[in-house]
Amino acid sequence: MLIDIHTHLVNRNFNVNNCKANFAIKIFLKKLKYTCYESYVNNLIFFINESKLDKAVLVAIENSEICANNEQVLSICKKHPEFLFGVNLNPFDRDIDLKIKNAHKDRAVLVKILPSFQNIDLSHKRCIPFFELLKEYNLPLLVHTGKEYTIKTNNQHLNDPALLESAAKMGVKIICAHCGTRKFLHEKSYFKNWTQLALKYENVYGDLGAMITPVQIFDLKKIIKNPDLKAKVLFATDYPAFPFYFPMKKSINSIIDTYSFFENLGFDDTIYKNAERLLAL
Ligand SMILES: [Zn+2]
Numbered sequence: 001m002l003i004d005i006h007t008h009l010v011n012r013n014f015n016v017n018n019c020k021a022n023f024a025i026k027i028f029l030k031k032l033k034y035t036c037y038e039s040y041v042n043n044l045i046f047f048i049n050e051s052k053l054d055k056a057v058l059v060a061i062e063n064s065e066i067c068a069n070n071e072q073v074l075s076i077c078k079k080h081p082e083f084l085f086g087v088n089l090n091p092f093d094r095d096i097d098l099k100i101k102n103a104h105k106d107r108a109v110l111v112k113i114l115p116s117f118q119n120i121d122l123s124h125k126r127c128i129p130f131f132e133l134l135k136e137y138n139l140p141l142l143v144h145t146g147k148e149y150t151i152k153t154n155n156q157h158l159n160d161p162a163l164l165e166s167a168a169k170m171g172v173k174i175i176c177a178h179c180g181t182r183k184f185l186h187e188k189s190y191f192k193n194w195t196q197l198a199l200k201y202e203n204v205y206g207d208l209g210a211m212i213t214p215v216q217i218f219d220l221k222k223i224i225k226n227p228d229l230k231a232k233v234l235f236a237t238d239y240p241a242f243p244f245y246f247p248m249k250k251s252i253n254s255i256i257d258t259y260s261f262f263e264n265l266g267f268d269d270t271i272y273k274n275a276e277r278l279l280a281l
Helices: 023-031 037-050 070-079 096-105 125-136 161-170 190-200 215-227 254-265 272-280
Strands: 001-010 055-059 081-087 108-113 141-144 174-177 202-209
Touching: 001 096, 001 272, 037 055, 037 254, 055 070, 055 108, 070 081, 096 125, 125 161, 141 161, 161 174, 161 190, 174 190, 190 202, 190 215, 215 254
Parallel strands: 001 055, 055 081, 081 108, 108 141, 141 174, 174 202
Antiparallel strands: none
16 A cells, blocks of 8 residues: 555634745645635545555644644544544643544554644653553654744754654654754754664654755755665655755646655655555555
């Protein structure tokens, strides 16, 4: 099964006209000719069906004006077989055990955490019971790593992959979104911290979401050159993100553009097989 491990849905109440959303969101939605929630869903389904992919994981973000929350994402996943449910949870919630149990019942395939936005230090020992639950339910953890551009916060250091060392040691299946990379040269890169973690722990991976940019292309080439790293990445678009690299030809379908680019660069089937294995599909 060919899967996009990381896509997003706009919030059902998102209003493009009076939103204070940042530049990136505006560009993404302009490219999609965004009009409303329903058209967004239908467009994404059309792109998946037109591509060679079978399914995409829709990742929820709670308490965001821009991204759809768990309830909205779950309802779309129940209606459309093209989507798999990526639930957003907070390890510090008192009823986290019940929430994981319910997410598992709702057929969530992974748990997403955006540390800087949720203000979660994943190296804190209070996260240990949460990691135990992830292992019990065989749920991988998808963590945003590197600077967050869409949902702005001040705690960017929380997105450092190095903070995942104790979870990695415990054997939690971890996918570091964007492999800890940066989009602009003047910013801090966590790519090296991701490579160290991915090379040290069998259960640590990275996703290639939103990495087709002039700066990140150098990190993509470093991954390709190292067979051990190349074996540790998964296909992802981070839709509605699309390739932002001028030398490449672009179509309207950013999913096809993204995998065509990766395949031309030298990535093989492993990027899909890893996802299938990690999600236990
Ligand atoms: Zn994302």
